[in-house]
Amino acid sequence: MSDAPLLSCRGLEAGYGASRVLFGLDFDIRVGQVLALMGRNGMGKSTTIKTLVGGLCPQRGEILFDGQAIHGARADHIARLGVAIVPEGRQCFPNLTVREHLVAFADRRNQAAEPWTLGRLYELFPRLAERAGHLGNQLSGGEQQMLAIARALSTNPRLLILDEATEGLAPVIRDEIWRCLAVLKAQGQTTLVVDKYVEKLLPLADHNLILERGRIAWQGSSAELAAQRDLWSRYLGV
Template sequence: MLEVVGLETAYGSSQVLFGIDLSIRQGEVATLLGRNGMGKTTTVRSLLGLTRAKAGQVRFRGERIEALSPDRIARMGLAVVPEGRQIFPNLSVRENLLAFAARRNASETPWTLDRVVALFPALADRFGHMGNQLSGGEQQMLAIGRALMTNPHLLILDEATEGLAPRIREEIWRCLAQLRAQGQTILVIDKYVQRLVKLADRHTLIERGQVVWQGGSAALAADPSLWHRYIGV
């Protein structure tokens, strides 16, 4: 589904990514892990076309996208739950969801308002509330639901559990496990390795804009020294 080869990205004269390689197969849950400031969010921005790649190739569903505009990439079925949620504060929960409704894949069970509420029952009684009236956890649920309403081929979650209470984090993990069971292809950026090794199929660790390790969950779980060396947990 996604194939990244030799991705290099810079902000002006400051290069951030140095040849990132990453691949995600359809129906797979993959992670991108590393300490803060190591290039994870820049990688996501490069995949989305928000920061133009300096070199390398990005193929999404067989088509090169590194030179495409962000809106074209989004219409191809790549959706992101951004760090910080970034929901519309002056739109209601219902309006936030409907504003992004689209059919970007041919699933027989597309995401609808009813399906999002079934996934996040806490939103059911909040449909008429404005985005800025929600708690942080409710905003995160709304951000995930909004991305799902596009019916994406690939869903990217950038620090989806950051700053949330433990109970709400558990709700997000439950949601992601359910999405995996339904065959949704997902790329997760997070720091809770113990949860990610149970959820994801494969992992990519980066440090200073370079891939330092790639492998499956069994290998990552078996070597906690990798967690301490590259993730800081």
Template sequence: MTTRLLTCENLSAGYGASQVLFGLDFAIDEGEVIGLLGRNGMGKSTTIKNMVGVLKPFDGTLTWQGHKLNTMAPDAIARLGLAVVPEGRQCFPNLTVREHLVAFSSRRNGNSTPWTLKRIYELFPRLAERSRHLGSQLSGGEQQMLAIGRALSTNPKLLILDEATEGLAPLIREEIWRCLGLLKREGQTTLVVDKYVDKLVQIADRHLILERGKLVWSGTSAALDADRSLWVRYMGV
């Protein structure tokens, strides 16, 4: 039986007097990997900020397993089991790699094989090598690995990656895709924002495409892969 984690109904949101999202409707079920797609400035990050409580909706409802998220604080939403790898990584410059990975550790998912420090180091051996280095001493690729590891340390029910491979070298991008493939095989529910559609269709179950703050298409990876006109029209690929 499918377990519904998050439901978004008629979501409208923005910044001050500027409306960015217009009546979004979508849902996320346990175990799904979903691609959130669209050109820059179409509302993807705004959607995520509303999901995790950084922004509050103008209208509509976000529901997480019976909990209405609209008025909840970000830390309370995180404790329900949502974790985000933010755009720009946002690692703490004065914390070591190890401190990042133990400071936020939790067992929110209840999975039988939790993400311990040991498992995160096995997933990203480079982090083990750099364990005592500060966040400010890491390369962009290492910071992205650390941001993913930090999110996994909370053992989230829903992992959100905003611009998963933005600005990374090709070899590091492949490392991130390898990680996402492993997480999918383990059943981790994941929402991914990324511009590399050719990689996402290999991993995601389905996709949501935003255009000027509206949901203009949703469907499976097979459907998106078969209609490359969508790539050109909505993502400029």
């Protein structure tokens, strides 16, 4: 993991109209780091993600990606810089096949030494290879989630963002997603992950942020979070 921040937020404030949701967030995501963003529902996690990827213009503060200001930039510009999101709800295209999803969004501009080719994506998710000719609406919820992750990886992202990637999935599928994320961590993929399964996040995350009413209530390593179980009930409802 590098000490250099790939993404930095300073004084980030955002909301919807007159309603303020985020209040002065300060955090970094370093190259090769896995950052977990936690908090109860309604605490600002989704708003943070929307602001980072250009879906919502911040009201104040700055966001830097590899030293370049991206606050207020269009979503497509941020994506071309190398930010990919696995959105909540998967959002697979019903009229595209699995293979078409993975080919249509492929981008080699941000590729590392070992780019995510179609073959590598199928190795990561063998089930997608079996379903390569099936349309998005012919897949199960778990298969759609695998496809959403593979689609994001096909862009060879410098920063991968996963918003509730295991929400609503059967336990066996959740385990498959966690296995995938462990593989990506071992390969040095810089990742921001939002999820509610603290026990699964602890071995994965290098650093953790807990949001409470749009502010960072706590941050620290997984070892520190594991040692402070009172935080789980106070801020996460666990």
